[in-house]
Amino acid sequence: xxxxxxxxxxxxxxxxxxxxxxxxxxxxxxxxxxxxxxxxxxxxxxxxxxxxxxxxxxxxxxxxxxxxxxxxxxxxxxxxxxxxxxxxxxxxxxxxxxxxxxxxxxxxxxxxxxxxxxxxxxxxxxxxxxxxxxxxxxxxxxxxxxxxxxxxxxxxxxxxxxxxxxxxxxxxxxxxxxxxxxxxxxxxxxxxxxxxxxxxxxxxxxxxxxxxxxxxxxxxxxxxxxxxxxxxxxxxxxxxxxxxxxxxxxxxxxxxxxxxxxxxxxxxxxxxxxxxxxxxxxxxxxxxxxxxxxxxxxxxxxxxxxxxxxxxxxxxxxxxxxxxxxxxxxxxxxxxxxxxxxxxxxxxxxxxxxxxxxxxxxxxxxxxxxxxxxxxxxxxxxxxxxxxxxxxxxxxxxxxxxxxxxxxxxxxxxxxxxx
Amino acid sequence: xxxxxxxxxxxxxxxxxxxxxxxxxxxxxxxxxxxxxxxxxxxxxxxxxxxxxxxxxxxxxxxxxxxxxxxxxxxxxxxxxxxxxxxxxxxxxxxxxxxxxxxxxxxxxxxxxxxxxxxxxxxxxxxxxxxxxxxxxxxxxxxxxxxxxxxxxxxxxxxxxxxxxxxxxxxxxxxxxxxxxxxxxxxxxxxxxxxxxxxxxxxxxxxxxxxxxxxxxxxxxxxxxxxxxxxxxxxxxxxxxxxxxxxxxxxxxxxxxxxxxxxxxxxxxxxxxxxxx
Numbered sequence: 001x002x003x004x005x006x007x008x009x010x011x012x013x014x015x016x017x018x019x020x021x022x023x024x025x026x027x028x029x030x031x032x033x034x035x036x037x038x039x040x041x042x043x044x045x046x047x048x049x050x051x052x053x054x055x056x057x058x059x060x061x062x063x064x065x066x067x068x069x070x071x072x073x074x075x076x077x078x079x080x081x082x083x084x085x086x087x088x089x090x091x092x093x094x095x096x097x098x099x100x101x102x103x104x105x106x107x108x109x110x111x112x113x114x115x116x117x118x119x120x121x122x123x124x125x126x127x128x129x130x131x132x133x134x135x136x137x138x139x140x141x142x143x144x145x146x147x148x149x150x151x152x153x154x155x156x157x158x159x160x161x162x163x164x165x166x167x168x169x170x171x172x173x174x175x176x177x178x179x180x181x182x183x184x185x186x187x188x189x190x191x192x193x194x195x196x197x198x199x200x201x202x203x204x205x206x207x208x209x210x211x212x213x214x215x216x217x218x219x220x221x222x223x224x225x226x227x228x229x230x231x232x233x234x235x236x237x238x239x240x241x242x243x244x245x246x247x248x249x250x251x252x253x254x255x256x257x258x259x260x261x262x263x264x265x266x267x268x269x270x271x272x273x274x275x276x277x278x279x280x281x282x283x284x285x286x287x288x289x290x291x292x293x294x295x296x297x298x299x300x301x302x303x304x305x306x307x308x309x310x311x312x313x314x315x316x317x318x319x320x321x322x323x324x325x326x327x328x329x330x331x332x333x334x335x336x337x338x339x340x341x342x343x344x345x346x347x348x349x350x351x352x353x354x355x356x357x358x359x360x361x362x363x364x365x366x367x368x369x370x371x372x373x374x375x376x377x378x379x380x381x382x383x384x385x386x387x388x389x390x391x392x393x394x395x396x397x398x399x400x401x402x403x404x405x406x407x408x409x410x411x412x413x414x415x416x417x418x419x
Numbered sequence: 420x421x422x423x424x425x426x427x428x429x430x431x432x433x434x435x436x437x438x439x440x441x442x443x444x445x446x447x448x449x450x451x452x453x454x455x456x457x458x459x460x461x462x463x464x465x466x467x468x469x470x471x472x473x474x475x476x477x478x479x480x481x482x483x484x485x486x487x488x489x490x491x492x493x494x495x496x497x498x499x500x501x502x503x504x505x506x507x508x509x510x511x512x513x514x515x516x517x518x519x520x521x522x523x524x525x526x527x528x529x530x531x532x533x534x535x536x537x538x539x540x541x542x543x544x545x546x547x548x549x550x551x552x553x554x555x556x557x558x559x560x561x562x563x564x565x566x567x568x569x570x571x572x573x574x575x576x577x578x579x580x581x582x583x584x585x586x587x588x589x590x591x592x593x594x595x596x597x598x599x600x601x602x603x604x605x606x607x608x609x610x611x612x613x614x615x616x617x618x619x620x621x622x623x624x625x626x627x628x629x630x631x632x633x634x635x636x637x638x639x640x641x642x643x644x645x646x647x648x649x650x651x652x653x654x655x656x657x658x659x660x661x662x663x664x665x666x667x668x669x670x671x672x673x674x675x676x677x678x679x680x681x682x683x684x685x686x687x688x689x690x691x692x693x694x695x696x
Contacts, residue, residue: 035450140463
């Protein structure tokens with residue numbers, strides 16, 4: 001028996017799904033990617049380093065912020081450029097804002113309908129107008145932060161090697177701090193709604209990988225850790241994790257010790273939950289999970305935890321920035337130097353890695369970009385292979401629905417994965 | 420593609436309304452970052468209000484329903500037709516649609532994906548994919564190489580405000596014309612110091628405005644994502660920019676948003692005009 005889904009909507013990029021099952025055994029379960037290749041890494045070669053973030057962030061229209069941050073950090077590492085602590089804070093703020101709006105989108109508009117047995121958001125919004133308003137309000141708050149700091153929501157403009165082209169407006173930041181109480185309240189209310197939805201039972205042990213930093217829930221910086229005892233600096237990532245290019249596949253999968261692994265909100269919450277801010281930690285406790293929690297459907301609740309955490313954390317960062325000299329974020333002079341740089345930042349969907357080599361004149365010699373979806377794709381397929389036998393007795397239509405919901409719970413981004 | 424020089428509003432034939440009496444609209448996405456779709460979604464309540472007024476036949480970012488395959492009053496197309504599947508989707512959409520609109524820089528001008536056309540094909544793909552077998556790598560071509568495009572929402576990404584301003588006309592079957600003004604008009608209005616005064620190469624004067632000068636307002640140079648103005652003086656602009664950047668730098672910058680082929684076409688036209696005159 002074959003299970004085939006031609007196109008999975010409500011996610012970033014184009015993909016279908018194909019599985020073959022023989023006498024109850026899953027022989028194969030694969031996402032069939034329908035995205036065209038853009039060769040972003042290839043076209044960067046030979047260009048000036050300043051073009052890199054501008055081009056690379058256009059890999060993805062939902063998470064351009066993290067491509068912007070990671071590419072710039074990799075270039076700074078390559079050329080030995082240091083930035084002020086204010087700049088680092090402002091970048092972390094951008095990433096938290098990205099978490100808020102990306103997660104709010106996925107939680108409410110891409111995933112929720114799956115658990116309420118609906119297939120379209122207009123219907124969802126009509127049935128749950130109050131909740132929709134709340135989700136939109138949270139999403140708009142995250143977008144507003146990106147706009148104030150980055151100059152634009154889709155494809156932000158201000159961040160560059162060495163700092164920011166322009167400091168954010170102090171009054172606008174104050175207003176965002178004022179609004180944060182209301183947003184936190186709404187986020188907690190939305191959290192109640194999500195706690196009430198019925199999540200399918202499923203569990204499969206895997207390795208959870210994410211960044212880790214002493215004393216904080218690592219987002220912008222840190223070492224690579226896993227719940228299986230891994231702890232390495234980001235520079236060692238490429239030596240420890242293997243990127244595979246198979247024939248006919250436009251996504252280069254990644255393995256750790258020959259196995260698939262999981263990243264993203266569910267991995268971070270599992271590994272770093274002790275470092276969540278107060279309300280987020282309280283909300284997580286209210287979910288009553290026991291750890292490690294290996295239900296991939298819980299990824300959406302983990303995203304809810306992170307929305308709450310991100311609102312708390314952005315408020316804290318904005319207050320710190322308001323108490324400092326904001327002009328310190330403006331780019332200082334630096335020297336262009338030859339070098340190799342790597343960097344990692346937590347994207348909403350998991351850790352994003354950039355490797356870049358620059359020559360003495362600042363031209364790019366080599367680039368490698370390892371995206372979250374490329375990393376968790378094999379884990380997703382391994383999960384589905386275990387999940388299919390549980391739903392074999394359902395009608396074809398129901399099976400397809402369940403599989404769509406499963407794939408969407410991972411929040412894959414195919415544009416990123418192919419690039 | 421080149422934005423047409425004829426500022427003339429053309430009325431298309433009136434179409435039969437859908438059963439609901441609402442205009443039938445599809446938003447389809449080919450290969451791209453999908454950022455232009457997100458600009459629409461980012462309009463939040465204002466976008467949802469718009470969806471109340473129309474019948475949204477296909478918008479896969481927010482719905483998972485089967486498209487009924489019927490006629491469309493308006494189709495918005497984002498991205499490039501890179502794969503065979505993309506191409507089929509596009510041709511199919513054109514057949515069904517009264518009005519077909521390019522949504523954003525990739526669809527209109529080739530955008531970031533078109534950059535690979537300027538790189539040596541085999542070495543670029545080999546750099547990314549060691550095993551070439553089965554991976555299709557066609558040159559990028561804009562929508563108007565495949566189908567007739569009735570209107571363009573320019574920009575990388577599109578400007579949401581501009582979208583809301585022109586969509587009512589499009590829904591009536593009218594083709595709006597974006598005023599032929601440079602980015603500089605809005606840039607000055609925003610109170611920005613001109614980047615060219617600081618010798619930062621900015622394409623603003625030859626580029627079609629309507630973006631709110633969002634880049635220069637963040638101290639970023641205009642790199643032309645909205646395309647050439649119909650009447651911009653490209654030659655004078657080129658002469659001025661020569662004092663700020665090398666020819667190689669200029670060419671590289673024009674490749675980012677697919678401006679290079681449009682500039683070459685404009686230069687050819689200017690040359691032939693001179694000859695016939």
